[in-house]
Amino acid sequence: MNINDLISIVKKKLQNKILIENIKIEDKSFLHKNHSGNSKNKFHLKISIDSKELREMSRIDSNKIIYKVLENEMKESIHSIQILIN
DSSP, rough: OOOHHHHHHHHHHHHHHOOOOEEEEEEEGGGGGTTTTOOSSSEEEEEEEEEEHHSSOHHEEEEEEEEHHTTTHHHEEEEEEEEEOO
């Protein structure tokens, strides 16, 4: 899978499961290029989400929801996610 397809899938899945006012997803894979365990087939994403629904939850609960929604992508295409909730 290429990064543009992955970003599109991640965005769509999150928007379908969470009330989101705005979402921005960035490829940060280049920052982890020389890390152990890094694979060219897995990506590092930075996800910035504006969501009242997520803001009203604890950070742990909001992250659990995001990880659950992206469970398949985490297994197949995502190595790491940085989550920012605004």
